[in-house]
Amino acid sequence: MKLRDLTNLIKKDFVAHGIDDVSEADFLVAVCLNKKRNDVYSDDDLAKKQERLVLKWARKRIKGIPLSEISHKQNFYGRDFFVNKNCLTPRPETEELVLLVSKNDSSKSVLDLCSGSGAIAITLNLEFGFNCFASDVSAKALKVAKFNAKKLGSNVKFVKSNLFEKINQKFDIIVSNPPYVTNEEYKVLDRTVKNYDPKISLLAGENGLYFYRKIILDAPKYLNKGGKIYFEIGESQASAISSLLERDFEEINVIKDLEGKDRMICAKLKENL
Ligand SMILES: C[S@@+](CC[C@H](N)C(=O)[O-])C[C@H]1O[C@@H](n2cnc3c(N)ncnc32)[C@H](O)[C@@H]1O
Numbered sequence: 001m002k003l004r005d006l007t008n009l010i011k012k013d014f015v016a017h018g019i020d021d022v023s024e025a026d027f028l029v030a031v032c033l034n035k036k037r038n039d040v041y042s043d044d045d046l047a048k049k050q051e052r053l054v055l056k057w058a059r060k061r062i063k064g065i066p067l068s069e070i071s072h073k074q075n076f077y078g079r080d081f082f083v084n085k086n087c088l089t090p091r092p093e094t095e096e097l098v099l100l101v102s103k104n105d106s107s108k109s110v111l112d113l114c115s116g117s118g119a120i121a122i123t124l125n126l127e128f129g130f131n132c133f134a135s136d137v138s139a140k141a142l143k144v145a146k147f148n149a150k151k152l153g154s155n156v157k158f159v160k161s162n163l164f165e166k167i168n169q170k171f172d173i174i175v176s177n178p179p180y181v182t183n184e185e186y187k188v189l190d191r192t193v194k195n196y197d198p199k200i201s202l203l204a205g206e207n208g209l210y211f212y213r214k215i216i217l218d219a220p221k222y223l224n225k226g227g228k229i230y231f232e233i234g235e236s237q238a239s240a241i242s243s244l245l246e247r248d249f250e251e252i253n254v255i256k257d258l259e260g261k262d263r264m265i266c267a268k269l270k271e272n273l
Helices: 002-015 023-035 037-041 049-061 068-072 092-102 119-128 139-152 183-187 191-196 212-221 239-243
Strands: 071-078 079-083 109-113 131-136 157-161 171-176 223-232 250-256 263-271
Touching: 002 023, 002 037, 002 049, 023 068, 049 079, 049 131, 049 263, 068 071, 068 183, 071 119, 071 183, 071 250, 092 119, 092 171, 092 223, 109 119, 109 223, 119 131, 119 139, 119 171, 131 139, 131 239, 139 223, 139 250, 212 239, 239 250
Parallel strands: 109 131, 109 171, 131 157, 171 223
Antiparallel strands: 071 079, 223 263, 250 263
16 A cells, blocks of 8 residues: 555544544654654555554554554654653643743753653753753653653653652752642543543642642752742642742742743742742
8 A cells, every 4th residue: 555545544534533633644654654744645655564553553543542652652842752651741831841941051950850751851951951850759650761861862860759858969940840630620631631641640639739839848958049940830820839939939930831821930049048
């Protein structure tokens, strides 16, 4: 079969099964066969084995499995990260958090708390030259992060830690995308998120603020003078998190994402601390 015919076949199948975004078919074929998106309409002949693999992936996609779970790959800031059911699949909005942190001087040291697949720390290290530490409570997520660091050639150091429990040094910058979904939100969360991202990476108690509260309370002990803290936040959490920051932090800034939603916050440790 020609590559073009297979892509068209899958496109039709996706539409018939209610997958409205037809570019998903192009994407799936490209990722599966390791091709560029523009090449999936070429008249290359496919080997039977390749054809079978693409059809197998397409069937899984039709069943509602996200492409990242099928391919075990998620592109983040131009690099392919390995992902599996043990870590949150890094989201495009988190690239915006990385970009925000990158505006600092790259000689600064960074702790990425709740590091999941390692996407934040590894990107800050490889793309911008920061000296990064990363920690997560999940041994399985850390295994994925260490694998990614090795595969991508990063020298991020990892430690298994319940928040700051095993951290015994200070940093210039703490960055975190912690769990922030409330119990109520979790109940109505999209099936693809609930089924494929670990619960531990999402849930943060009654009002979703559990991790922010804990991190903000302890962060001053782990920040150098003039240190900064950066969070990804849920879109309705900016004012509650700003209030939590007020005691020990100044220059509190809420930053909107590309969709205009309040999705990041940063602040500087008060001078007198
Ligand atoms: C929202 S995910 C973020 C993952 C990654 N930083 C990203 O942006 O893609 C939150 C992460 O927090 C970790 N986590 C949950 N509870 C934790 C705790 N008590 N201490 C450290 N990490 C924790 C989870 O294992 C998960 O990897």
